[in-house]
């Protein structure tokens with residue numbers, strides 16, 4: 330099976346093709362420091378046979394806090410705790426990449442000490458019901474630098490690489506998307522200018538970590554809103570990134586305004602046909618690019634995962650919810666299990682509001 334063949338992303342040597350997609354756990358402490366609970370969760374994923382772990386999204390700048398108890402990396406204070414985390418994963422035999430994020434308009438003022446969220450333009454956000462404040466030139470450069478500095482910290486803390494969160498309607502996606510970027514300056518006005526924020530973020534990261542360190546991105550193949558990023562535009566964004574030297578692209582899609590059936594974390598994936606809901610997009614990425622492609626979204630069965638790899642629709646299989654209920658799904662798949670126990674009910678997301686990420690189906694089984 331191709332699923333259990335090794336794969337390399339620059340210096341990362343994966344024993345198989347299974348990636349744990351970034352999953353916010355709400356398990357850092359109140360100030361965003363690593364906890365033993367979080368370390369244990371990652372060790373269980375390593376023991377379960379995951380080839381590469383991507384952490385939950387980590388905060389690069391205080392103005393971008395999208396959730397409480399998320400991992401933080403916006404200050405050197407955090408390096409020590411993060412070192413503990415990477416050492417534990419490495420000692421257990423695993424590999425770990427940290428996802429860097431700024432929430433932009435998708436942040437509640439409550440998480441920002443009452444301040445207004447910031448964004449490329451003042452486009453109303455329907456979840457928190459706020460109109461963000463437009464970023465100034467100076468602030469934009471400060472945020473770009475914050476991604477670079479956070480990448481430097483990630484390298485110092487021993488991570489095997491970083492992933493830029495460029496999907497799901499967060500700040501990088503907001504700059505890329507004509508739906509949220511209404512600027513008419515260096516940062517917006519046409520496709521090339523909307524790419525500048527990501528380009529400068531990428532360059533700042535490379536200035537800080539060099540070219541030998543794996544730098545990846547999670548990207549929306551489509552925003553699924555009128556006036557948002559389309560597949561055609563997203564392929565051109567990916568091509569630009571490939572030319573810049575990006576090491577892998579994870580294909581996802583959707584923002585908060587997308588219809589529920591078009592969002593990144595879809596429900597009721599109860600047949601093979603509904604699985605891998607971004608597959609047709611990753612197929613196009615594979616056809617048009619040479620860079621390694623990860624596919625995420627609704628992959629539940631071993632045979633679908635294997636088929637994706639066999640048909641060359643992606644190089645890597647990325648999973649979030651299935652690894653919440655079964656951190657050892659890779660080992661189970663290796664032993665012949667076919668279907669993940671995850672029923673895509675999103676109970677994990679609802680429970681998170683109360684405490685931390687946990688599969689509510691698992692609770693019912695007890």
Ligand SMILES: Cc1cc2nc3c(=O)[nH]c(=O)nc-3n(C[C@H](O)[C@H](O)[C@H](O)COP(=O)(O)O)c2cc1C
Nearest residue numbers: 350351352353385386593594625626627648649650
């Ligand atoms: C509880 C939870 C937290 C998530 N946190 C993140 C995150 O921090 N960063 C991110 O890029 N995606 C995040 N996602 C989205 C997943 O990475 C993934 O794209 C989505 O759940 C679809 O994959 P799945 O069907 O395997 O769950 C999260 C999803 C869930 C369920």
